[in-house]
Amino acid sequence: MIIPTAKQIKEIDAFTISDEGISSIDLMERAAYSLTDAITSQWSTSTPIVVFAGPGNNGGDALAVARMLICGGYAVKTYLFNIASRISADCKEEAERLKSLGEGHLTEITSTFEPPELSADTLIIDGLFGTGLSRPLEGGFATLVRFINSTGCTVVSIDVPSGLMCEDNSSNNLESIVRASLTLTFQFRKLAFMFDENEMYVGKLKVLDIQLSSSKINSTSTPYEYIEADYIRELFKPRVNSGNKGTFGTAMIVAGQYGMAGAALLAGSACLRSGCGKVMVHTPLLNNNIIQIGLPEAIIHHDYNEKRFCNPISSDTRFDAICIGPGIGTHTDTSRALYDQIRRTRCPLVLDADALNIIARNKEWLDFLPAKTIITPHPLEFQRLTDCKNDGYSRLKVAQELSESHELIVILKGHHTAICLPDGRVYFNSTGNSGMATAGSGDVLSGIIVSLLAQHYQPSVAALIAVFLHGKAGDLASSTLGEYSITASDIVNNISNSFRDLLNM
């Protein structure tokens, strides 16, 4: 599903209204029904409800929900904030409809607001601002948001937590954003929901299908897409029954300085579990026994240095894709070897972990990375690499620029990992959980990617499939072990289930 901008959502909204020949208030009522449905399925009529409605259509939604809840037997107190005496036409109409239920349901605030005493079990419905927020909240609205956040009550935000911009929050006033327990958003995830730091505002997320025009959605052009199983499934090539191990390719993994052999084992075993024909692990001599024992299917390609990657692999060695980085350290000898290895690499390349830390110290190397190289930084590695600002939106913009200017595939790791492609498109992943933020998890991802590259998947496709499968394997691991207890090995152990789940095998 696409992730449109707030402006595009408005256009889709307007098109739906004219295409269906309905009025905007009818669409608002449709949206309010689905909100009410979601609320009543979770909270009973014994829950006291307080609704805060703003001056725009987000407020209109809130007023319609208040009316529907009252009609459903809930005790609801509603406050409409009409400070500038300028409320939208549909918000005004919804206020009239609510008032028509009788006295006392609606309090209109036109100047100062004395916050009510709220019991701990009150459910707050936040309909102050949605996609029409045009600047950070300040003054009375900022105070109101701080009040809402201080109550300790459960908060359901309509469409967007009030105060959160749909895209760029790099200059927002972060103290003036509602911290929702649940956000009920219409039709699309918003770009801001993809950034880890905004999880504390969004809370749990539920997307409500309000049947906006699918033809308009399909013709809306946006670089941002949220990818789910159906999309990924289409990217797979059938596996030929007559294939031999040569057909499925050889992956080379340069990993594990002495003391970090586990990184090589994890990347190597993930690679083996992901379909390539043969896995070679280039690793220092002292890792020999542990890797031979831990990964008997792999072929060891020795580095003649005992402890670290110092000798680039000769161009006579045959392999179809190479991954460099897990646990290799950042020693100057390794740095030199990495330089030579990148310079002589002619096959698809993945750079991860310490390879990225070395490049961060030699940023000019970015200019000679082969086209379509995949890099897999976590936020800190990306910051070291680019000196970008520390918020999700700024980071994404820099990643998109880097991807386009250097023809790289940038996998920005996070809860919703972003895969930035050189043509400007960005895909956000839908799988994964907090348990995967564990040592070695990234090595597993690199192993899956290089395995798919060795099978001759296009780098962009390999990146998309690998990120999805990796997250799914983590989700399957968590379904039996729980998020607290997952290790990277558990992710490897669930790669096969992840394939089977995705491909209905």
Ligand SMILES: NC(=O)C1=CN([C@@H]2O[C@H](COP(=O)(O)OP(=O)(O)OC[C@H]3O[C@@H](n4cnc5c(N)ncnc54)[C@H](OP(=O)(O)O)[C@@H]3O)[C@@H](O)[C@H]2O)[C@@H](O)CC1
């Ligand atoms: N998408 C869909 O299909 C559907 C969308 N629907 C709903 O519509 C919502 C969008 O409605 P919307 O466009 O009226 O915007 P909304 O968020 O209510 O705010 C606008 C008001 O806020 C004001 N304002 C802005 N910033 C401010 C600030 N910092 N401080 C103070 N004021 C500020 C602004 O005034 P102004 O900027 O002119 O000063 C204006 O008065 C959307 O989120 C969803 O809930 C559904 O009803 C049906 C289907």
Ligand SMILES: [K+]
């Ligand atoms: K809201």
